[in-house]
Amino acid sequence: MAQPAVELRVYDHAQPHDSFAQMGRELWESRELVWRFLVRDISARYRQSLLGWAWAILPAIATTLVFSWLRSQRVFAMGDLAIPYPAYVLLGMVSWQIFQGGLGAAAQSLTQAGNLVAKVRFPHESLVLAAIGGALFDAAVRAVLVGIVFAAYGIVPAPTAALLPLVWLPLLLLVAGLGFGLALANGLVRDVSNALSVALGLFFFLVPVVIAAPAGWLTDLNPVASIIVAAHDVVVVGHLTRPLAFAGACAVSLVVLPAGWWTFRAAESLVAERI
Amino acid sequence: MTRGGGVLRVEALGKKFCRSLKRSMWYGLVDLARGTLLGAPASRQALRTDEFWSLRDVGFELAAGECLAVMGANGAGKSTLLKLVSGILRPDAGRIEARGRVGSLIEIGAGFHPLLTGRENIFVNGAILGMGRREIERKFDSIVEFAEIGDFLDSPVKFYSSGMYVRLGFAVAAHTEPDLLLVDEVLAVGDLSFRMRCFRRVRELREQGTAILVVSHNHADLARVAQRALVLDRGTAHFLGGIREGTSRYRELLLEEKVGPAAAGPRSPARIVRASLVDPDGRPRSAFRTGEDIGLDIEIESSIPVKDARLIVKLESPEGAVLGSFSSAWSDFGLDVSPPGAVVRLVLREAPLLLGSYGVHMSLCGAAAEDVLDRVRDVVRIRISGPEPGPVGFGVDDSILFAHRWERPGDAGDGWAP
Numbered sequence A: 001m002a003q004p005a006v007e008l009r010v011y012d013h014a015q016p017h018d019s020f021a022q023m024g025r026e027l028w029e030s031r032e033l034v035w036r037f038l039v040r041d042i043s044a045r046y047r048q049s050l051l052g053w054a055w056a057i058l059p060a061i062a063t064t065l066v067f068s069w070l071r072s073q074r075v076f077a078m079g080d081l082a083i084p085y086p087a088y089v090l091l092g093m094v095s096w097q098i099f100q101g102g103l104g105a106a107a108q109s110l111t112q113a114g115n116l117v118a119k120v121r122f123p124h125e126s127l128v129l130a131a132i133g134g135a136l137f138d139a140a141v142r143a144v145l146v147g148i149v150f151a152a153y154g155i156v157p158a159p160t161a162a163l164l165p166l167v168w169l170p171l172l173l174l175v176a177g178l179g180f181g182l183a184l185a186n187g188l189v190r191d192v193s194n195a196l197s198v199a200l201g202l203f204f205f206l207v208p209v210v211i212a213a214p215a216g217w218l219t220d221l222n223p224v225a226s227i228i229v230a231a232h233d234v235v236v237v238g239h240l241t242r243p244l245a246f247a248g249a250c251a252v253s254l255v256v257l258p259a260g261w262w263t264f265r266a267a268e269s270l271v272a273e274r275i
Numbered sequence B: 001m002t003r004g005g006g007v008l009r010v011e012a013l014g015k016k017f018c019r020s021l022k023r024s025m026w027y028g029l030v031d032l033a034r035g036t037l038l039g040a041p042a043s044r045q046a047l048r049t050d051e052f053w054s055l056r057d058v059g060f061e062l063a064a065g066e067c068l069a070v071m072g073a074n075g076a077g078k079s080t081l082l083k084l085v086s087g088i089l090r091p092d093a094g095r096i097e098a099r100g101r102v103g104s105l106i107e108i109g110a111g112f113h114p115l116l117t118g119r120e121n122i123f124v125n126g127a128i129l130g131m132g133r134r135e136i137e138r139k140f141d142s143i144v145e146f147a148e149i150g151d152f153l154d155s156p157v158k159f160y161s162s163g164m165y166v167r168l169g170f171a172v173a174a175h176t177e178p179d180l181l182l183v184d185e186v187l188a189v190g191d192l193s194f195r196m197r198c199f200r201r202v203r204e205l206r207e208q209g210t211a212i213l214v215v216s217h218n219h220a221d222l223a224r225v226a227q228r229a230l231v232l233d234r235g236t237a238h239f240l241g242g243i244r245e246g247t248s249r250y251r252e253l254l255l256e257e258k259v260g261p262a263a264a265g266p267r268s269p270a271r272i273v274r275a276s277l278v279d280p281d282g283r284p285r286s287a288f289r290t291g292e293d294i295g296l297d298i299e300i301e302s303s304i305p306v307k308d309a310r311l312i313v314k315l316e317s318p319e320g321a322v323l324g325s326f327s328s329a330w331s332d333f334g335l336d337v338s339p340p341g342a343v344v345r346l347v348l349r350e351a352p353l354l355l356g357s358y359g360v361h362m363s364l365c366g367a368a369a370e371d372v373l374d375r376v377r378d379v380v381r382i383r384i385s386g387p388e389p390g391p392v393g394f395g396v397d398d399s400i401l402f403a404h405r406w407e408r409p410g411d412a413g414d415g416w417a418p
Helices: A020-029 A031-045 A052-056 A058-072 A085-113 A115-119 A125-153 A159-188 A191-206 A223-237 A243-274 B021-038 B078-086 B118-128 B133-147 B150-154 B162-174 B192-207 B219-225 B243-258
Strands: A008-012 B006-018 B051-063 B067-071 B093-099 B102-105 B180-184 B211-215 B228-233 B236-242 B270-278 B287-289 B294-302 B310-316 B322-327 B341-348 B356-365 B372-386
Touching: A020 A031, A020 A243, A031 A125, A031 B118, A052 A058, A052 A125, A058 A085, A058 A125, A085 A115, A085 A125, A085 A159, A085 A191, A085 A223, A115 A243, A125 A159, A125 A243, A159 A191, A159 A223, A159 A243, A223 A243, A243 B021, B006 B021, B006 B078, B006 B211, B051 B078, B051 B093, B051 B211, B051 B228, B067 B078, B067 B219, B067 B243, B078 B093, B078 B102, B078 B180, B078 B211, B102 B162, B118 B133, B118 B150, B118 B162, B133 B162, B162 B192, B180 B192, B192 B211, B192 B219, B211 B219, B219 B243, B228 B243, B236 B243, B243 B356, B270 B341, B270 B356, B270 B372, B294 B310, B294 B356, B294 B372, B310 B341
Parallel strands: B051 B236, B067 B211, B067 B228, B102 B180, B180 B211, B287 B372
Antiparallel strands: A008 B093, B006 B051, B006 B093, B228 B236, B270 B294, B294 B341, B310 B322, B310 B356, B356 B372
């Protein structure tokens, strides 16, 4: 028994111009593959490790400790915060993990799969999406940690905290769009993933995770910063303090995703040829 | 599922590759930009610097239940063809139409994670090959049984022997029930009993109507499963037709490539300069048939007199195994070489060599064992061009035709007559 409709596939030298509807349909059909890759990566990740799942949160705890100490030594100044500094950092780190972890994993997803991409035909998007899913999983583990820390401090989150997944949606779209582009670029030139980790290291100080949100355009024009601010707002404040900036971030993510995805589809055979 | 109809159609297929990595990146980006901005690029036919056709003008059709063997030397374009058909690479010329599910036995154990158990990997691998969860669950027991991994099902695959790993990979792929199956060299792995099971499975699939495209260097293997053959020679279709003729055409192609001019030996006072093949009448000849007398005229050039010289000839099978050696000293053939040299003839009586190309190596020595004057490899190749082996080769396969017969004990008395 095979699939009900007999599919006819035609390959020639013309550039494939699949419609987004077609791309979406194929992606939907490969949802199970995405899930398999995700389960494979997550369950394999900590299997030969002593601390196991703790690795999903240990880096975040270390960063929080380091910056709490630096702040206590007045290495950098920060205005008043609505919640204790460690809770502020840990909350920001969840959003940051989606962004940084997602991009890092996505960039390496194609090259890491190696022979699989070069020799077997399957929707390559699934590798990128599963990689981002892995980062999302880590973020979810960190969110649990945030909950524990909030409870320890006796902070009651605003009721709008339930909207958090909605706030993270544009972040995910953004990461997926950029991730497609980066996976492709890294498949062609290996410098990309190295350059990416340097760039993310710098970018970390442009978003309000360990520092307060820089006022003005530096935050408003930065979609990632705007989303991190919004995530903080719905959990702590109860309303968006910069709604326009968040709307802008949503708009950017709605452009970046289709652009990245389309480019990925158009150029993936180039990568398969050269991996 | 369509049965009996055409499953695969390949028309004037061409694919270019680039020798330089940097240039290939650049060309890729240029092509991408052009394809995106202008739609179908007008000219992908012209070769740019460092580019070459890995595959050119190849066309064939494959119907359900048919098996086509693709043969060719390394670099002839076999793997490129499979990658194009499976849709991993995009053609630069021509067109491919594939109907139905395409399964591939190209990368065995694709996506296996070493730390995951066999059970977990079956699901990952199955999903990559296009099977849904329910389909895998339905076939799970059959897959496990085929793979014969027993108690290792719940161990990480990195503890598997390489044979178990391959068996599990093959088992999953063999259960995809594709309309078109692409097989690349994988039948060469595993032990004999497993290989036989692979063949049985491939044949079963074919009988169920799967069209199969198989690449292998092992002709006996190919003859077992394929009815038709496509012989590729440096990217172009050299032959397309029946498997039997295809096999011999491919062998001949290999012979042409292998027979080259004798390699020049190092400068020594006494050297073997040339060896040529002659028939019983002393006329030069390049190809012989099984059982014929083969003469080998060996020319020695010498600037010094060599007393009690010894000439040793070694005969090598197409696979590179030494079949035998012949020494002038052993035959008490007195050989005194004096300047400017000598010609010696070696005659192989009724040479029992089967179809193929046989290498000839020689050394020229003085009287003492350590006194090696010259040593040449592949000074000439003996080409046996017929008769062809039967369709499956059984009985007259391989290199040597032994004089033999079959009889029933008792037919000719108690013993057997010489």
